[in-house]
Amino acid sequence: MANLTINGKTFTLDVEPDTPLLWAIRENAGLTGTKYGCGIAQCGACTVHMDGVATRSCGISVAEAEGKKITTIEGLASGSTLHKVQQAWIAKDVPQCGYCQSGMIMAVAALLNEKPKPTDADIDEAITNICRCGTFQQVREAIHTIASA
Amino acid sequence: MNKHVSPKMNRRAFVIGTAAVGTGLAIGLDLPFGGPAVVRAADGSPEVNAWVVIRPDDTVVIRIARSEMGQGSLTGLAQLVAEELECDWSKVTTEYPTPGQSVARKRVWGDFSTGGSRGIRSSQDYVRKGGATARVMLIQAAADEWKVPASECTVAKGVITHKASGKTTTYGRVAEAAAKLTPPTEVKLKDPKDWTIVGKGLLRLDTADKTTGTMVYGIDIKLPGMLNAAIKDCPVFGGKVKSFDEAKITGMKGVKKVVKVGDSAVAVVADTWWQAKTALEALPIVWDEGDNAKVSSETIAKWLAEGLDDAQPAYVGNKNGDVKAAIASAAKKVEAVYNYPYQNHATMEPMNATALYTTDKCEVWCGTQNGEAAFAAVLEASGLPAEKCDVHKVMLGGGFGRRGMTDYVRQAVAIAKQMPGTPIKLLWSREEDMTHGKYHPITQCKMTGAFDADNNLVALHYRLSGQSILFSVRPDALQNGMDPAAFQGVAQSGEAALGYSVPNLLVEHSMRNPHVPPGFWRGVNVNHNAIYMECFMDELAHAAGQDPLEFRRKLMGKNPKHLAVLNAVAEKIGWTTPAPQGVYRGIAQVMGYGSYVAGAAEISVTDGSKIKVLRIVASTDPGYVVNPAQVERQIAGSFVYGLSALFYGGCTVKDGRIEQTNFDTFNSMRINEMPKVESVMVPSGGFWGGVGEPTIGVAAPAVLNAYFAATGKRIRSVPLRDQNISFA
Ligand code: FES
Ligand code: FES
Numbered sequence: 001m002a003n004l005t006i007n008g009k010t011f012t013l014d015v016e017p018d019t020p021l022l023w024a025i026r027e028n029a030g031l032t033g034t035k036y037g038c039g040i041a042q043c044g045a046c047t048v049h050m051d052g053v054a055t056r057s058c059g060i061s062v063a064e065a066e067g068k069k070i071t072t073i074e075g076l077a078s079g080s081t082l083h084k085v086q087q088a089w090i091a092k093d094v095p096q097c098g099y100c101q102s103g104m105i106m107a108v109a110a111l112l113n114e115k116p117k118p119t120d121a122d123i124d125e126a127i128t129n130i131c132r133c134g135t136f137q138q139v140r141e142a143i144h145t146i147a148s149a
Numbered sequence: 150m151n152k153h154v155s156p157k158m159n160r161r162a163f164v165i166g167t168a169a170v171g172t173g174l175a176i177g178l179d180l181p182f183g184g185p186a187v188v189r190a191a192d193g194s195p196e197v198n199a200w201v202v203i204r205p206d207d208t209v210v211i212r213i214a215r216s217e218m219g220q221g222s223l224t225g226l227a228q229l230v231a232e233e234l235e236c237d238w239s240k241v242t243t244e245y246p247t248p249g250q251s252v253a254r255k256r257v258w259g260d261f262s263t264g265g266s267r268g269i270r271s272s273q274d275y276v277r278k279g280g281a282t283a284r285v286m287l288i289q290a291a292a293d294e295w296k297v298p299a300s301e302c303t304v305a306k307g308v309i310t311h312k313a314s315g316k317t318t319t320y321g322r323v324a325e326a327a328a329k330l331t332p333p334t335e336v337k338l339k340d341p342k343d344w345t346i347v348g349k350g351l352l353r354l355d356t357a358d359k360t361t362g363t364m365v366y367g368i369d370i371k372l373p374g375m376l377n378a379a380i381k382d383c384p385v386f387g388g389k390v391k392s393f394d395e396a397k398i399t400g401m402k403g404v405k406k407v408v409k410v411g412d413s414a415v416a417v418v419a420d421t422w423w424q425a426k427t428a429l430e431a432l433p434i435v436w437d438e439g440d441n442a443k444v445s446s447e448t449i450a451k452w453l454a455e456g457l458d459d460a461q462p463a464y465v466g467n468k469n470g471d472v473k474a475a476i477a478s479a480a481k482k483v484e485a486v487y488n489y490p491y492q493n494h495a496t497m498e499p500m501n502a503t504a505l506y507t508t509d510k511c512e513v514w515c516g517t518q519n520g521e522a523a524f525a526a527v528l529e530a531s532g533l534p535a536e537k538c539d540v541h542k543v544m545l546g547g548g549f550g551r552r553g554m555t556d557y558v559r560q561a562v563a564i565a566k567q568m569p570g571t572p573i574k575l576l577w578s579r580e581e582d583m584t585h586g587k588y589h590p591i592t593q594c595k596m597t598g599a600f601d602a603d604n605n606l607v608a609l610h611y612r613l614s615g616q617s618i619l620f621s622v623r624p625d626a627l628q629n630g631m632d633p634a635a636f637q638g639v640a641q642s643g644e645a646a647l648g649y650s651v652p653n654l655l656v657e658h659s660m661r662n663p664h665v666p667p668g669f670w671r672g673v674n675v676n677h678n679a680i681y682m683e684c685f686m687d688e689l690a691h692a693a694g695q696d697p698l699e700f701r702r703k704l705m706g707k708n709p710k711h712l713a714v715l716n717a718v719a720e721k722i723g724w725t726t727p728a729p730q731g732v733y734r735g736i737a738q739v740m741g742y743g744s745y746v747a748g749a750a751e752i753s754v755t756d757g758s759k760i761k762v763l764r765i766v767a768s769t770d771p772g773y774v775v776n777p778a779q780v781e782r783q784i785a786g787s788f789v790y791g792l793s794a795l796f797y798g799g800c801t802v803k804d805g806r807i808e809q810t811n812f813d814t815f816n817s818m819r820i821n822e823m824p825k826v827e828s829v830m831v832p833s834g835g836f837w838g839g840v841g842e843p844t845i846g847v848a849a850p851a852v853l854n855a856y857f858a859a860t861g862k863r864i865r866s867v868p869l870r871d872q873n874i875s876f877a
Contacts, residue, residue, distance in 0.1 A: 015423075016402065019423055020423070023421065023422065023423035027377075027421040027422060027423060028421070030371070031362070032362070032365075032368070032369035032371075033361065033362015033363065034362065035366075035368070035497070035498070035546070036368065036499070036576075036579075037497050037498075037499075037579065037812075038579045038811050038812050039578065039579055039811075040579075040811055040812070040813060042811065042812040042813055043497070043812050043817075045497060072362065073361065073362035074361065074362045074363075076361075077361065082360070082361070086360040086361060089356070089359075089360045090352075090356050090357055090360055093352050093353055093356055093778060093782075094356075094360075095219075095353075095356055095359040095360065096219030096220070096221070096782060096786060097218055097219030097496075097497065097498075097544070097545060097546050097547045097548075098219065098355075098356075098358075098359030098360075098364055098544065098546075099219075099366060099496075099497040099498045099546030099547060100497045101359050101360065102362050105360060123820060123821075124820060124821030125821070127819070127820045128819050128820075128821075129819070129820075130497065130812060130817045130819065131497070131789070132495060132496060132497050132547050132549070132789075132790065132793075132817060133219040133497075133547060133786050133789070133790075134785060134786030134787070134788065134789025134790055134823075135782070135786065136785075136789060136819075136820040136823040137782075137785045137823060137825070137826055138782065138785075139820060140820060140823070
C-alpha cells in the first residue's frame with residue numbers, strides 16, 4: 001500500500017513499495033498521460049513534478065514519492081485554463097507523434113518556473129528529453145515565445 | 150496485399166464498440182439490398198460518401214485511412230479533401246475507419262499502408278475526388294430543394310448560395326438529401342493555383358490532446374477486465390524456447406498466467422504490466438539458441454567484405470558503358486570502402502497491442518502503420534474469418550517503419566487466444582524493443598572512381614554488399630532474386646534515381662542476408678546509399694582538385710530537378726562566400742520517394758573529435774507542398790533522426806543477439822545537439838513526391854563532408870560513436 005498525492009488528490013494504491021512511481025501513476029492511479037519510454041531515467045517521457053521539481057518517475061519508487069506533491073500532465077492546467085506551456089505548444093504546433101510531449105512539457109514548465117526567461121544555454125542544460133520525431137526546433141522556439149510574452 | 154482477406158458484404162450492422170478507449174469510431178453500416186443506401190455514422194449523421202460525413206451542425210467528418218504517427222499526414226489528407234469539398238476548415242474533424250469496415254465495403258478506403266512516404270502522394274488523387282464528389286452531391290441536393298439548376302449554385306465554406314433567388318443553405322442541412330443521390334461518375338479537380346486550404350501551413354488537427362495527456366496511444370488502452378502481458382522472445386533471432394519453470398513465479402503478486410507465444414517467446418500475464426514484467430524477469434527460461442548464436446558483428450562484417458570482391462556474384466541495378474575497361478585505362482583512380490550498421494527504430498512508444506479474443510470474434514487495438522496488414526495478421530493469428538475480426542487504430546507513439554510490421558500484433562493475439570474472453574494488453578519493455586527490432590539493414594560499399602587526364606570523371610563503380618529488406622519482408626517483390634529497392638537513390642530511373650551522369654557506370658549489389666531481421670527504417674536504403682555516394686562524390690571532387698559543388702554540377706546537366714535543390718541550398722548557405730572563421734561546410738543531394746532533396750551543413754570541430762553542427766540548410770522539391778509548416782517539421786525532424794543515426798545509431802551483434810538494450814547504449818540526440826535547420830521548399834509541380842523520409846538521406850553526408858573540410862579526415866564508418874567522435 002502507498003499513499004500518494006497526485007494532482008491534489010490522495011490515492012491509496014495497492015502496490016509494492018519498490019514499484020516505480022511511473023507505473024503506480026499509469027496503472028494504479030490510471031493516469032496514462034505520463035509515458036513510459038525507457039524505464040532507466042534516460043529519455044524523460046515519464047517526467048512529472050515532485051514538489052515542483054521535474055522528476056523522472058520511472059527512476060523513483062512509490063516509497064520515495066510518499067508525502068511529496070506530485071503533479072502529472074493531467075494536473076498541469078488550472079481548471080479549464082491550460083498552462084502557458086500547453087497553450088504555446090498548441091499555438092506553435094510543437095508535437096509530432098506527441099508521445100514524448102507530456103514529459104517535454106513537464107520539463108519545460110519546471111524550467112520556466114525556475115527561470116522565466118531561459119537562454120539557449122539554459123534550455124540546453126535543462127531539457128534533456130529524447131524526442132525521436134525531432135521536435136527540438138519547435139520546442140526551443142515555443143519556449144522563447146513564452147519567455148518573451 | 151491482404152491475400153488472406155476475402156472481402157464479403159455483410160448485412161449486419163457493423164457496430165464496433167470503441168467507446169471504451171474514447172477514440173476511434175463506431176459506424177453502423179446499413180447496406181440493404183436495393184433500397185436507398187444511406188450509410189450512417191455512429192451518431193446517425195449521413196455519409197455523403199465514404200470520405201465525408203456531415204453532421205446537422207455542419208461539422209465535417211473526414212475519414213482518414215492512412216495512419217498518423219507524427220508526420221502530419223492526417224491533417225494534410227484532411228486539407229486535400231476539404232479543398233475540393235469547399236467546406237469550412239474550422240468545422241473539420243477526422244476519424245479512422247477500421248480495416249474490417251473497409252474490407253466489408255470492398256476496400257472503399259483503399260490502401261491503409263503508411264510507409265515509404267506514401268501517405269499523401271499515393272492517395273491524394275482519390276481523396277481529392279472524394280471531396281469533389283461530395284461537393285457536387287451537396288450542391289445538387291440544394292439545387293433539387295430549390296428546384297434550380299445546380300450550375301446556378303455556388304459554394305464557399307460549406308454555405309451554398311443561389312444568387313438569383315438569394316437563397317442560401319448549409320452542408321449540414323442538405324447532407325441527408327445529398328447522401329441519397331447517385332454520385333457523379335466524373336469530377337474535375339481544382340487547378341493547384343486555385344487552392345486555398347492545400348498549400349497553407351495550417352495547424353495540425355491532432356495537437357490539443359497531445360498537450361494534456363489525453364491522447365490515447367496503444368500503451369494507454371483500457372478495457373474492462375483487461376490484464377497486462379510482458380514478453381521475452383529468444384534473445385537470438387531464430388532461436389526457440391526450450392523450457393521455462395513456471396512454478397518459480399506462480400505465487401508472485403498479480404500473476405495470472407504464464408504462456409508460450411509461438412515457439413520462440415514466453416509471456417507473463419498479470420494484473421498490471423509492472424507485475425508481469427517483474428515476474429517475467431524472475432522466470433527461469435532455457436533457450437535453444439541454435440546456430441545463429443555463433444554470429445557476431447565481426448563474422449557479419451567479414452562475410453559482407455567478401456561481397457565487395459568482383460569475383461562474387463552481384464545483381465546489377467544501374468549500368469552504362471564499360472566500367473571495368475574505363476577504370477583499367479584511366480589516368481587516375483580513387484577507391485574507398487564505407488559501411489553502415491544495424492540500427493533500431495527506437496520509436497518513443499515501445500511496441501504494444503491489446504487483443505480480445507472470444508470464440509467468435511477477435512479485436513485488436515494498436516498503433517499500426519498499416520491497418521490492413523495488422524488486420525491480416527489478426528485473421529491469421531486468430532484463425533477467424535474477416536467478418537469476425539477487426540483492428541482499431543490509435544495514435545502511434547512514432548512509427549518510422551517499425552509499426553508497418555505486425556509481429557507484436559500476432560503476439561498479442563496469440564496470448565489472448567490462450568485466455569479467451571479476457572482483453573490482454575501486451576507491452577514490450579524498452580529492452581525487448583531494442584533487441585527485437587526490424588533493423589536498418591547492414592551494408593558495406595566499395596566505390597571506385599576513374600578520371601581521364603583532364604580530371605573528368607569517366608567511370609564510377611559502386612559495389613554494395615549486404616542485406617536486403619525485401620528478401621526478408623516481402624520476398625514476392627524481388628525481381629529474379631534482385632532487390633530493386635537496394636538501389637534507392639542510385640537507381641537508373643524512377644522515384645529514387647541517381648542525379649549524376651557518368652559515361653561508364655556500374656551499380657551492383659552482392660546480396661548477403663545475415664540472420665538479424667531487417668525492416669523499413671525511415672529513409673530505408675536511401676540512408677546508406679546517400680552516405681556512400683555523396684561522401685564519395687566529395688572524395689572524387691577533392692581528388693580532382695575541384696570544388697565539391699562545382700564537381701557535382703558538371704555531372705548533373707541531365708538532371709535539372711536534382712540540380713535545382715542543390716543550387717537552392719548552395720545559395721542559401723552562401724557556398725560561394727567563405728564560411729565564418731572556424732566554420733566548415735559540407736553538401737549533399739539525393740532523390741528518394743519521388744522527391745528531390747539537398748542539404749548543406751555548417752559545423753565546427755574541436756580537438757578533431759567534437760562536432761558542433763551549427764546550421765543546416767535543407768531543400769526539397771516534392772512536387773506539391775500540402776502543408777508547408779508540416780513539411781518544415783518533417784525536414785527538421787529528419788535531421789534529428791538522421792544525425793542521431795550518424796552519431797549514435799549502431800546495433801552490434803554478439804553471440805547472435807543485439808548488444809544494445811536501451812537508450813544508454815543506443816542514444817538519441819537531445820536539444821543541445823540540435824542544429825538550426827532552415828528549410829527551402831521549391832515545389833515545381835506536376836508530380837507528387839514524399840516528404841517524411843527523403844531528407845534523412847542528406848543529413849549524414851552533409852555533416853561528414855563538412856567534417857572532412859574541417860579536419861582533412863574521411864570518416865567512412867557509421868556511427869561516429871565508434872570512431873570516438875561525438876557532439877561537442
Ligand atoms: S521512462 Fe523514465 S526516463 Fe525514460
Ligand atoms: S513528438 Fe514523437 S517522440 Fe517527440
